[in-house]
Amino acid sequence: MKKNNHPVEGPDGLVCTARLPLSSATLNWLAGLIRGHLKKIRSRWRALPQGRIAALVLAVLRCDQRPGDLAGGNGIHRTTVTRWVREAVGLLAARAPRLDRALKKIARQGGGMVLLDGTLIRTRRRSGKENRKNYSGKSKCHGLLVIALTDDRGRLLRVSAARPGRTSEITACRHDQLTAKLRAAGLGAIADLGFVGLDDSGPDTGPAVITGYKAARNRPLTRGQKLSNTALAAVRAPVEHGFAHLKNWRVLGKVRTDPTWATALVRALLVLTNREVSR
Incomplete structure (x- = not known):
């Protein structure tokens, strides 16, 4: 009896094509960015043209495709795809x-406020002491905290550095x-109840961060405070759309x-989200 020990993933595996839910303008723009970088570093040869490199990078970011699968379908090594993804991410970042x-740009355009919120990006559970700092007691999972600012229409302006999940x-x-x-920019921010206590301005200074009212066991909310919370929630709704656009990139489903x-x-x-939304 002859044993068949051929690997499932390899040069002889099946290859299929898939559609990316992105515009060709984004693909061409990223290919031009890579082309300019290669010209700057005087790299005269790559295994694939810049357009196909950009398509592989977008497939990894948008659909969370495994680099090994993409590499097998294009006749290159897995580490090559990983290196191209990291190179493109550095150029975009x-x-x-x-x-x-970003705040000065909003002020020049006549805006008076921004929307502030935070979200948790899930990660793998790590072993040892590295596991503890990434655990979020609020979300009951491991992840990284990211703070984002959007305008009043929900367009992302800026995201903070990713910090351990236990960070408030x-x-x-x-x-x-x-x-x-x-x-300094003359702007104000509207945030949810998780940011109560952030603004430590004096009584004679206008608040820079506006939040709702928190109820306590011995201090229930009045009718006016409940109406104020409802109004602030309606104003804050676009920031959730901004996070939804950002998390459409499935690579953020669980950072591995x-x-x-x-x-x-x-x-x-x-950067990629803003180009897709503005299109």
Whole structure:
């Protein structure tokens, strides 16, 4: 009896094509960005043309395709696809807006407020002590905390660095000196109850961060406070749309790579998201 020990994944495996739910303009723009980078570093040869490299990168980011599967279908090695993805993510992340510049742009356009919120990006459970800091007691899972700012229409302006899941939203904002930069730009922010206590302004200073009212056991909300919370929730609704656009990139479903790479990944996806939404 002859044993058949051929690997399932290999050069002899089946190859299929799939449709990416992205515009050709985004593909061509990313291919041009890669082409300019190769010209800058004087790299005269790659295993595939820039257009196909861009398509592989977008397939990994949008559909969370395994690099090994894409590599087998294109006759290259898995590490080559991984290197191309990281190279493209670095190029995209470098084009992400800075916090102070994003706020000044909103102020120049006549805007008076931004929307503030945080979300948890799930990660794999790590072993040892590295497992503890990424566990979020609020969400009951392991992940990385990301703070985002959007305009009043829900368009993403800026995302913060990815921090361990146990970090509170207020701590992340204070680390970025958010309230000081909001006042410097002459803007205000509307946030949910998770940001209560962030704004430590004095009684004679206008609040930089506006939140709702929290109820306590011995202090229920009044009717006016409930109406205020309802109005703020309606104003804050577009920020959830911004996060929905960002999480359409399935690579954020569960980050399986080094968490230190997550900051560049999220900022790269911010750039791609803005191009798709503005289109």
